Amino acid sequence: MTALLLALAGGLGAVARFEVDSFVARRSRRLSVPMGTLVVNVTACFLLGLVTGGIAAGSDVGEVLGVGFLGGYSTFSTASVEAARLLRAGRARAALLHAAGMLVASLAAALLGLTLTT
Amino acid sequence: MTHPHHPAHPTVPTTGAPMGRREHLMLIGLVLVGGALGTSARFALEHALARPAGWPWVTFAINVVGSCALGLLLGGLAGRGADEGPRRAVRLGCGTGVLGGFTTYSTFVLEVQRLGDDGERLLAVAYPLASVVVGVLAAVLGLVLADRLHRRARARRAQGTVA
Numbered sequence: 001m002t003a004l005l006l007a008l009a010g011g012l013g014a015v016a017r018f019e020v021d022s023f024v025a026r027r028s029r030r031l032s033v034p035m036g037t038l039v040v041n042v043t044a045c046f047l048l049g050l051v052t053g054g055i056a057a058g059s060d061v062g063e064v065l066g067v068g069f070l071g072g073y074s075t076f077s078t079a080s081v082e083a084a085r086l087l088r089a090g091r092a093r094a095a096l097l098h099a100a101g102m103l104v105a106s107l108a109a110a111l112l113g114l115t116l117t118t
Numbered sequence: 119m120t121h122p123h124h125p126a127h128p129t130v131p132t133t134g135a136p137m138g139r140r141e142h143l144m145l146i147g148l149v150l151v152g153g154a155l156g157t158s159a160r161f162a163l164e165h166a167l168a169r170p171a172g173w174p175w176v177t178f179a180i181n182v183v184g185s186c187a188l189g190l191l192l193g194g195l196a197g198r199g200a201d202e203g204p205r206r207a208v209r210l211g212c213g214t215g216v217l218g219g220f221t222t223y224s225t226f227v228l229e230v231q232r233l234g235d236d237g238e239r240l241l242a243v244a245y246p247l248a249s250v251v252v253g254v255l256a257a258v259l260g261l262v263l264a265d266r267l268h269r270r271a272r273a274r275r276a277q278g279t280v281a
Contacts, residue, residue, distance in 0.1 A: 006157065014156070015153065017153075018149045018210070045223065049228070072219040074225075075218040075219075076223045076226060076249075077185045077253075077257070078188065078213075080181075080185035080188070080189070080254050081261070084255075087254065088258065103250055107230060110231055
């Protein structure tokens with residue numbers, strides 16, 4: 001039962017990512033670095049911080065929300081491809097800023113989420 | 119801006135037909151099913167293989183393999199033409215859905231935080247750096263491989279028409 005809920009939550013998370021990414025991409029077309037995945041991953045890490053701090057780790061609810069929904073919502077592969085395409089376009093500094101900025105902002109967001117709930 | 123490879127928006131191509139309401143709903147269904155499959159695969163792997171301490175190898179491998187696969191997929195699709203019809207369905211179902219759901223940034227970041235909490239300072243610095251650097255290189259590899267396969271197929275087709 002948990003496995004089924006987790007799959008559904010992962011699917012819903014992916015749909016949420018698709019919608020948020022499209023929404024942000026439409027509104028940030030003039031920026032030269034993609035913003036959609038950055039917004040998705042930073043918010044996912046903040047929410048996972050909240051879930052991890054607020055719900056007993058390893059519980060079914062925590063697993064469905066954390067591993068399922070937020071795992072499906074956040075993505076590593078798209079972030080890698082975005083930086084890879086910046087690199088291949090000869091924009092090494094933008095690629096570095098994109099990858100490092102996402103990592104630092106996501107870590108800070110996760111810590112904030114954890115601090116707020118513990 | 120109508121260039122299909124504009125680096126600013128690699129996952130939201132600016133070419134292709136605008137999306138109708140029905141197509142949008144169908145594509146959302148594909149993202150849902152793909153995301154459910156990808157997330158379940160990650161959950162099963164983490165459940166079967168993950169160890170509670172040390173370098174998070176399972177997430178590391180999932181994220182690197184997923185990055186390479188997505189580079190290969192998106193590079194291959196971009197080489198075949200505009201983002202519409204079956205190509206868009208494959209991009210969203212397999213790319214945004216399966217590979218997006220399979221790889222994870224939130225679990226990865228929480229693992230970094232946990233390593234720091236456990237006093238594993240070296241791992242807490244090395245793990246995120248290695249993940250991001252190897253992930254981006256894997257994506258470059260996927261994109262380069264896709265380009266090469268595409269060029270070879272085109273050359274073969276051109277030879278076919280000459281002969």
